[in-house]
């Protein structure tokens with residue numbers, strides 16, 4: 001879609017509208033004039049309608065639509081199977097290698113592929129798989145926390161992002177979550193307290 005007039009092309013926007021989705025909406029520029037508006041949802045029809053409502057509310061005109069189903073990582077699954085004489089290894093979406101916080105699976109999918117390479121070269125063992133599994137489990141835990149968030153808690157979370165925490169968000173990508181979280185806790189210790197409280201509410 002065309003970027004709204006008040007939107008600079010070096011800035012992304014994110015909306016958390018919990019009555020529409022437990023995930024997020026985003027608007028990310030990909031040129032000085034155009035960008036991609038996105039929404040992650042759990043039910044196809046409801047998500048389609050929610051996207052339509054946002055487009056209407058913000059007076060935005062889409063040029064083209066894309067959508068797809070993405071698997072949600074719930075737990076690590078065995079990725080290797082023998083079919084006849086062939087070894088089959090699943091990576092990427094097929095193995096659920098998707099971070100359930102942002103529902104991003106590109107980077108984690110490639111890490112899965114690197115894990116398979118390591119396992120082939122090392123007779124079955126792969127450090128990449130252990131690291132990927134830890135990371136996916138971390139995102140799973142964060143998602144369970146986020147799913148319990150109220151609008152008020154999202155506001156509180158954003159309010160806690162002081163300037164140095166915001167700077168940290170600019171230093172690490174969303175694919176470096178463990179490092180990012182450690183740095184955020186150092187820059188804004190109240191985030192750690194907030195995180196611990198949220199963790200205790202996870203069933």
Ligand SMILES: Cc1cc2nc3c(=O)[nH]c(=O)nc-3n(C[C@H](O)[C@H](O)[C@H](O)COP(=O)(O)OP(=O)(O)OC[C@H]3O[C@@H](n4cnc5c(N)ncnc54)[C@H](O)[C@@H]3O)c2cc1C
Nearest residue numbers: 066067068069070091092093094098103104105106107109
């Ligand atoms: C709109 C949208 C935005 C996204 N944005 C991001 C993002 O910003 N960052 C991010 O990290 N992730 C993002 N994702 C998720 C990411 O795209 C996927 O996790 C990633 O593409 C998974 O890669 P994959 O190769 O495992 O699977 P896929 O990309 O689904 O590739 C599987 C391929 O196999 C083909 N195929 C299926 N069945 C057969 C068959 N029987 N025979 C032959 N071929 C077959 C399919 O046609 C497809 O080309 C987004 C997804 C969507 C839908």
